[in-house]
Amino acid sequence: MNTQTKAQNGFTLIEMLTAMAVAAILLGSAGPNFFEFIGSSRSATEYRSLLSSLQLARSEAITRGTSVTVSAKTGANWHEGFQVWADEDGDGTFDAGEEIIDVAGFNSASTLIEAGDTTSFTYTAEGFLNAVTGTSFVISYRTSDNCKWDRDISLVYTGHVSARERACTE
Numbered sequence: 001m002n003t004q005t006k007a008q009n010g011f012t013l014i015e016m017l018t019a020m021a022v023a024a025i026l027l028g029s030a031g032p033n034f035f036e037f038i039g040s041s042r043s044a045t046e047y048r049s050l051l052s053s054l055q056l057a058r059s060e061a062i063t064r065g066t067s068v069t070v071s072a073k074t075g076a077n078w079h080e081g082f083q084v085w086a087d088e089d090g091d092g093t094f095d096a097g098e099e100i101i102d103v104a105g106f107n108s109a110s111t112l113i114e115a116g117d118t119t120s121f122t123y124t125a126e127g128f129l130n131a132v133t134g135t136s137f138v139i140s141y142r143t144s145d146n147c148k149w150d151r152d153i154s155l156v157y158t159g160h161v162s163a164r165e166r167a168c169t170e
C-alpha cells in the first residue's frame with residue numbers, strides 16, 4: 001500500500017477570498033489619499049511654475065542688464081500660458097526679434113486672478129519691478145477642486161516673490 005500523499009499546490013478558496021478582502025480594504029482606504037496626493041502635487045507643480053518664471057525673470061534681468069518681462073501669452077489670459085522674454089527696447093510689449101527665455105502654463109482647471117487685471121510684470125536691470133515704489137501685487141492661484149491647494153503669490157517692488165496658502169473660508 002502506498003501511504004505517500006501528494007503535496008498540494010496553490011491556495012484554497014477561503015485563503016484567496018481572505019486575501020482579496022484584505023486587499024480591498026487596503027485599496028479602499030488608500031485610494032482617497034492617493035487622489036488627494038495627486039491633486040496636491042499637480043497644484044504645487046503649477047503654482048511653482050509661475051513662481052519660478054517670476055524668479056527667472058528677475059535673475060535674467062539682473063544678469064543681462066536689461067528689462068525682462070513675464071506676461072500672459074494671449075492678452076490677459078494667464079491660464080493659456082505665460083512667457084518670460086527680454087524686453088530689449090523697454091516698451092513692455094513683445095516685439096519681433098525679442099528673445100523668449102521661458103514659456104510655461106497650466107494643465108488643469110485652475111485659474112489665476114491677477115491684481116488689477118495686470119497682463120505683465122517687468123523687472124528692471126536692477127531686479128526691481130517696473131512699478132511705483134512701494135507697490136505690491138498679489139496673483140491668486142485657484143483650483144476648482146480644493147481650496148487648501150490655493151495659493152496667493154505676492155510680488156513686491158523690490159522684486160521679491162513669495163507664495164502662501166490661501167485661508168479657506170468654505
